[in-house]
Amino acid sequence: MKRKQVFEFFRRLAEANPSPTTELESSNPYQLLVAVVLSAQATDASVNIACRPLFGRIKTPRQMVGFGEESLRDAIKTIGLFNTKAKNVIALSQALIDHHGGEVPRTRDELQALPGVGRKTANVVLNTAFGEETFAVDTHVFRVCNRTGLAPGKNVDEVEAKLEKIVPQPFRRDAHHWLILHGRYTCKARLPECWRCPVIDLCRYQPKTMDPTSRPARSASRASSKARTAKARTVSKPKASRSRSRPNRLP
Numbered sequence: 001m002k003r004k005q006v007f008e009f010f011r012r013l014a015e016a017n018p019s020p021t022t023e024l025e026s027s028n029p030y031q032l033l034v035a036v037v038l039s040a041q042a043t044d045a046s047v048n049i050a051c052r053p054l055f056g057r058i059k060t061p062r063q064m065v066g067f068g069e070e071s072l073r074d075a076i077k078t079i080g081l082f083n084t085k086a087k088n089v090i091a092l093s094q095a096l097i098d099h100h101g102g103e104v105p106r107t108r109d110e111l112q113a114l115p116g117v118g119r120k121t122a123n124v125v126l127n128t129a130f131g132e133e134t135f136a137v138d139t140h141v142f143r144v145c146n147r148t149g150l151a152p153g154k155n156v157d158e159v160e161a162k163l164e165k166i167v168p169q170p171f172r173r174d175a176h177h178w179l180i181l182h183g184r185y186t187c188k189a190r191l192p193e194c195w196r197c198p199v200i201d202l203c204r205y206q207p208k209t210m211d212p213t214s215r216p217a218r219s220a221s222r223a224s225s226k227a228r229t230a231k232a233r234t235v236s237k238p239k240a241s242r243s244r245s246r247p248n249r250l251p
């Protein structure tokens with residue numbers, strides 16, 4: 001995608017949603033870090049449901065360690081991989097107390113040194129909690145970047161490196177939120193909703209999908225073809241039964 005088109009791509013996403021942010025609920029950087037760790041291979045909605053009551057009483061690493069692994073496991077048991085995640089959250093909370101005075105560190109290296117924190121989690125925390133221009137590449141961002149031709153890459157690291165290079169100001173800070181939300185609600189994995197996509201003319205994906213409600217003629221013809229097949233089947237049955245019955249009538 002050319003530089004002008006990249007600018008226009010983000011300009012349109014920004015126009016549609018001027019203040020994008022994460023859908024994970026939290027009230028401080030520590031809770032955000034925990035929510036992002038819990039959201040691996042789980043939906044933000046499922047994390048929010050489990051975390052609402054949890055975050056009502058746990059706001060600091062010290063409180064989390066006091067809460068304990070068993071209680072945490074029980075509190076997040078509706079989220080996938082809850083055993084490992086509970087272990088990691090307790091361990092990362094202890095590490096925050098031991099090495100960072102109970103605060104969430106602001107550098108990628110320090111974040112990635114915490115149990116259960118990978119590059120994507122570090123990028124989300126740096127961006128959302130501390131306003132850094134980072135590009136967290138999750139499954140939605142990866143798909144959108146490849147489908148559209150915005151920042152194609154064989155793996156998340158390649159896509160992230162391309163985004164770093166091509167996303168212009170003033171869109172760098174919010175770019176990853178726009179891409180996640182675009183992938184989650186419009187450029188969906190199984191059926192991208194191209195017919196209502198604000199960047200349809202900039203995207204290289206083919207063939208574009210059509211609005212299902214604007215295809216009555218096709219469904220009608222499919223229905224009538226089904227009816228024809230059904231009729232053909234009903235018509236052919238007596239023939240088969242005639243041929244089977246013939247031998248009985250023969251002398």
Ligand code: SF4
Binds near residue numbers: 147188201205208
């Ligand atoms: S046109 Fe379709 S494939 Fe391209 S970004 Fe929009 S929804 Fe995705």
